[in-house]
Amino acid sequence: METRREDRHLVHVAGAYRARQSGSRQIWIKDVSEYGCRFFDKFSVLRVGTEVLLKLGNIGPLDAHVRWREGNIVGAEFVTPLHPSVLGHISEFMSEDAG
Numbered sequence: 001m002e003t004r005r006e007d008r009h010l011v012h013v014a015g016a017y018r019a020r021q022s023g024s025r026q027i028w029i030k031d032v033s034e035y036g037c038r039f040f041d042k043f044s045v046l047r048v049g050t051e052v053l054l055k056l057g058n059i060g061p062l063d064a065h066v067r068w069r070e071g072n073i074v075g076a077e078f079v080t081p082l083h084p085s086v087l088g089h090i091s092e093f094m095s096e097d098a099g
Contacts, residue, residue, distance in 0.1 A: 008033045009091035015039065017052045017076075018061075027074075029056050032090055036064065036077040044072050052076065057094040059086060 013029040017039075028040045037056065046052070046066045053061035054076060063079035082090075 008038075009087065011091055011095035013057050013090060013094050013096070015057060015060075016055045017041075017064075019046065019050050019052050030073070032056065032082075032087065034081045034084065034087055036067065036075065038073060038075050040072055041074055042072055044069060044074055046074055054078075056090055059090065059094075 008031040010031050011029055013032075015027050015029045016024050017027055018024045025041060030038045030040055032038075037054070039054075046069055048066055048068060050066045052064050052066060054064050055061055062082075064076040065079070066074055067077045068075040
């Protein structure tokens with residue numbers, strides 16, 4: 001059983017990332033928490049430990065590090081945790097699945 005230090009909020013938010021010395025790539029944010037996010041990157045070549053700048057919708061850029069990758073799904077940890085109100089805004093109003 002996986003133990004996490006925070007709750008994840010399932011979302012469907014358009015975003016983007018840029019690694020150093022590379023262009024911006026469009027992604028879909030699948031879940032987000034105060035400390036990081038999981039995203040879908042169709043042609044991901046990111047390596048664990050890579051520093052990236054992330055945009056979640058119109059929020060960012062946020063400094064993050066790639067912590068894991070399984071195929072096209074990437075887990076990133078934010079350098080600075082999201083403020084709870086920003087996390088709430090993302091999960092309640094920015095997700096295309098929001099009501």
